[in-house]
Amino acid sequence: MLKDWNKPERPSDDEIDTRLKIARENLTRNQIKVKEGKIPVFVIFEGWGAAGKGSLVGRIIKNMDPRFFNVESVKYSTDEEKRRPFLYKYFTRIPEQGEFAFLDGGWMRDIVGGKMSGELSDKEYRKRVDSTKRFERTLADNGYLVMKFFFQIDKHEQKKRLETLLEDDTTNWRVSKHDLKQNKKYDEYLEAFDSFMYDTNLSNAPWYMIDAKERKWAELQILDIINQGIETALLNQGHAVPILQNTFALKKIPKLSEVSLDKKLTDEEYKEELDKLQKKLGRLHNELYQKRIPVIIGYEGWDAAGKGGNIKRIAEALDARGYVVNPIASPEPHEKARHFLWRFWTRLPKSGHVAIFDRTWYGRVMVERLEGFCSENDWQRAYNEINEFEKELHDWGAVVIKFWVQIDKDTQLERFTLRQNTPEKRWKITDEDWRNRDKWDDYETAVDEMLEKTNTSFAPWHILESNDKKYARIKALKIVIKAIEDKLEQVEKN
Amino acid sequence: MLKDWNKPERPSDDEIDTRLKIARENLTRNQIKVKEGKIPVFVIFEGWGAAGKGSLVGRIIKNMDPRFFNVESVKYSTDEEKRRPFLYKYFTRIPEQGEFAFLDGGWMRDIVGGKMSGELSDKEYRKRVDSTKRFERTLADNGYLVMKFFFQIDKHEQKKRLETLLEDDTTNWRVSKHDLKQNKKYDEYLEAFDSFMYDTNLSNAPWYMIDAKERKWAELQILDIINQGIETALLNQGHAVPILQNTFALKKIPKLSEVSLDKKLTDEEYKEELDKLQKKLGRLHNELYQKRIPVIIGYEGWDAAGKGGNIKRIAEALDARGYVVNPIASPEPHEKARHFLWRFWTRLPKSGHVAIFDRTWYGRVMVERLEGFCSENDWQRAYNEINEFEKELHDWGAVVIKFWVQIDKDTQLERFTLRQNTPEKRWKITDEDWRNRDKWDDYETAVDEMLEKTNTSFAPWHILESNDKKYARIKALKIVIKAIEDKLEQVEKN
Known part of the structure; x- marks a missing residue:
């Protein structure tokens, strides 16, 4: 790609000036269309050190209303970011609908940089390329306009620029060791960039190479591409997106109607087991913390199935400083305005911590599906997006556990009635719970489909038979302990 | 305080067990009342290293629903936190209404630690104590239940515990150098803690000393205090809070009706000045960045006064990677559920960056006042809270600039009409704008009062006469440049 690139022919100065004026006006108009059309626009500037990415961002946004965009420079990862999955830094920065986010340097710099420094093994590198492709595709599928620019200058030009920056006391701080190394090993980097771009040149998130030798000419190239991108995106709005086939191995899982719910524990069995298992889990948590292994536990289930009490039995075994319970309600406006996984990305635990959801x-393939909060195309696509999300967590090194807390319809009625009649439990029951109950059959269909399509080996579902809550709690504890032990053993081996 | 503390008499084992059972049940009940009463509860655990704060948090929350609380350990500041004002780490962690936040170690550790290590000068130390007092009082005034516990053990007990932890391979990582130093210099630390607690023992955020030698007994003391605190807070809900007198020197500022709006610039004057001033601001931004000085610029003004265009002229002079424009709309649910300043604390710039609001x-003393979104007591109190907030920013080292963009009523009507009739401007005008226009006189009264009460030397207001937008833009640029130059000069001197 980059190696064989044919530079576009540079127009005359006059022509550049004329076209630049038009292009700038177009962007000023297009930003309003983006706002009105609720399109999120994600623009990533990559390229050689000293190629002028930063100053070009500055020129581009001069034509825009500052309320409509964010510019972020993500050159260095913060401590918080280093303890999260590789994509965290980027997924948490996706723009809202109707807004632009400009990244001055993105994931390509991280990945190619890691490859060149030897921090990433070949295998790790391949994994990250795959992650990138999935990430970009997910955004594009969800209506994001993703535009990736590569600022190209040749070795000689880069050297000249770095030297000029170094000569001046007020600019020499802008030259990093990495920039100098890049220039020295220009050809190797060229090879690495080329290969990365070749692998990640997707039709819905293509690479745009920019001749960055002159500012004005570079600005014109970029503006034209952004304007064209916006106009195309507006035309394509509402197009349905192909639903990708699942690409992960799925394990068999019974339908809810096949789950026998008569499992029980006596009070004595329960107390004894609870005490023993909680102590064990407490010890394991300590080990997880020291080995920096993150754990993510998700709870789904019928209303009044006993999620809260179940979570409590897990949580109370853990060191209070090392876990968080995230109660997930309906999304707030700034959450609704982004990809549905955004609010989970932003809530991921640090390495060594536990997050319980x-x-x-x-919710995407249950309540949002059944209440029509998203289109059929959206929720159909979500199964694969979720599997990919969980794969990302797994590859990061997390233990991922998903519980479906199961009860039958009669038990739910009993518990609803009890809640209604007990003053200190009444806050737990709302009209919505009753409305959901009326849709039991629809939910059951949706849940069965969800369990079937997302029961992967790296993030398996576990059904907790919770007509007897005690049984369900002990089972959950055992599953969590087993999953952690397996992970620790595996870490030990490597 | 701590030095002269009379330990409470320890009850018998049996009595502790009986009372503990009752206290735990009370907390289980009280958490629901907190939820229903929408009280935010902020519990801070301070004390000696190895006094058992962490494990006590764990015991306390065992009695609670995990959806109702957060536990945070803030021992180390992240990179992001280090580049923000000292209170940032804590203000961003205040709980939502109806929820508990437990801090395992809080601002006292930071401040006393800084004093003992010599990082904080005496003057800096005094400043932080004052900040702390204001912070706690602001929370209490806004209905927060703030409870601060100090875990007391004697020198000998601490030594014993540290040695036990060190002996065991699975626990020795929990002992920090700081813990060991603390034990060695126990008496000096005792003096420092005592003095800090004496200074910050406020009636609405008092210190509670806990005899932490035995876990069960410590838990009982804490539970009893928390339960009592909640019950008192519930009784006091809705009490009006005394409005503190302003304690900062205020500068005189004209009433809006006295502002003459006939100032004008020709197109030529404008272009020439704009170009010159923007170049200058661009250079200053570079200096700010290198010297790590943060800048906060707030814009208020009538609808259609020209805020957007004014901001644009400032923003386009800046390096895109070093500033953010924060458009502030009505608060989202999670923002409304916290102190009104929370959503601004979370949006503060990093040192060296510029944040434009x-x-x-x-809004608290304009729209929220006039639309009845808060009580009169709330907005009356807000003037002082705002002055204190801005003082905090100033003391951190920030340049704080506030603009009121002024036009007359006729000019607004002209611009509204133009927007209505111009397709690409129509998005800028809503029914709400027309409704607000009807309340012009009420707003003018509120604005005059606001300007008068918050025009401090450290965060002054500047009125931008914007009947001629060009004039207003040039004036804004000059004010920003002057404020930055003054700050740089001052930094140079020190």
Whole structure:
């Protein structure tokens, strides 16, 4: 790609000036269309050190209303970011609908940089390329306009620019060791960039190479591409997106109607087991913390199935400083304005910590599906997006556990009635719970489909038979312990 | 305080067990009342290293629903936190209404630690104590239940515990150098803690000393205090809070009706000045970045006064990677559920960066006042809270600039009509704008009062006469440049 690139022919100065004026006006108009059309626009500037990415961002946004965009420079990862999955830094920065986000340097710099420094093994590198492709495709499928620019200058030009920056006391701080190394090993980097771009040149998130030798000419190239991108995106709005086939191995899982719910524990068995298992889990948590292994536990289940009490039995075994319970309600406006997984990405635990989700990202294929909060195309596509999300967590090194807390319809009625009649439990029951109950059959269909399509080996579902809550709690503890032990053993081996 | 503390008499084992059972049940009940009463509860655990704060948090929350609380350990500041004002780490962690936040170690550790290590000068130390007092009082005034516990053990007990932890391979990582130093210099630390607690023992955020030698007994003391605190807070709900007198020197500022709006610039004057001033601001931004000085610019003004265009002229002079424009709309649910300044604390710039606010925290004393979104007591109190907030920013080292963009009523009507009739401007005008226009006189009264009460030397207001937008833009640029130059000069001197 980059190696064989044919530079576009540079127009005359006059022509550049004329076209630049038009292009700038177009962007000023297009930003309003983006706002009105609720399109999120994600623009990533990559390229050689000293190629002028930063100053070009500055020129581009001069034509825009500052309320409509964010510019972020993500050159260095913060401590918080280093303890999260590789994509965290980027997924948390996706723009809202109707807004632009400009990244001055993105994931390509991280990945190619890691490859060149030897921090990433070949295998790790391949994994990250795959992650990138999925990430970009997911955004594009969800209506994001993703535009990736590569600022190209040749070795000689880069050297000249770095030297000029170094000569001046007020600019020499802008030259990093990495920039100098890049220039020295220009050809190797060229090879690495080329290969990365070749692999990640997707039709819905293509690479645009920019001749960056002159500012004005570079600005014109970029503006034209952005304007064209916006106009195309507006035309394509509302197009249905192909639903990708699942690409992960799925394990068999019974339908809810096949689950026998008569499992029980006596009070004595329960107390004894609870005490023993909680102590064990407490010890394991300590080990997880020291080995920096993150754990993510998701709970889904019928209303009044006993999620809260179940979570409590897990949580109370853990060191209070090392876990968080995230109760997930309906999304707030700034959350609704982004990809549905955004609010889960932003809530991921740090390495070594445990995050428990009381309701999860599976809302997309249950309540959002059944209440029509998203289109059929959206929720159909979500199964694969969720599997990919969980794969990302798994590859990061997390233990991922998903519980479906199961009860039958009669038990739910009993518990609803009890809640209604007990003053200190009444806050737990709302009209919505009753409305959901009326849709039991629809939900059951949706849940069965969800369990079937997302029961992967790296993030398996576990059904907790919770007509007897005690049984369900002990089972959950055992599953969590087993999953952690397996992970620790595996880490030990490597 | 701590030095002269009379330990409470320890009850018998049996009595502790009986009372503990009752206290735990009370907390289980009280958490629901907190939820229903929408009280935010902020519990801070301070004390000696190895006094058992972490494990006590764990015991306390065992009695609670995990969806109702957060536990945070803030021992180390992240990179992001280090580049923000000292209170940032804590203000961003205040709980939502109806929820508990437990901090395992809080601002006292930071401040006393800084004093003992010599990082904080005496003057800096005094400043932080004052900040702390204001912070706690602001929370309490806004209905927060703030409870601060100090875990007391004697020198000998601490030594014993540290040695036990060190002996065991699975626990020795929990002992920090700081813990060991603390034990060695126990008496000096005792003096420092005592003095800090004496200074910050406020009636609405008092210190509770806990005899932490035995876990069960410590838990009982804490539970009893928390339960009592909640019950008192519930009784006091809705009590009006005394409005503190302003304690900062205020500068005189004209009433809006006295502002003459006939100032004008020709197109030539404008272009020439704009170009010159923007170049200058661009250079200054570079200096700010290198010297790590943060800048906060707030814009308020009538609808259609020209805020957007004014902001644009400032923003386009800046390096895109070093500033953010924060458009402030009505608060989202999670923002409304916290102190009104929370959503501004979370949006503060990093040191060296510029944050521009398109509408600000002054919404509290304008729209929220006039639309009845808060009580009179709330907005009356807000003037002082805002002055204190801005003082905090100033003391951190920030340049704080506030603009009121002024036009007359006829000019507004002209611009509204133009927007209505111009397709690409129509998005800028809503029914609400027309409704607000009807309340012009009420707003003018509120704005005059606001300007008068918050025109401090450290965060002054500047009125931008914007009947001629060009004039207003040039004036804004000059003010920003002057403020930055003054700050740089001052930094140079020190």
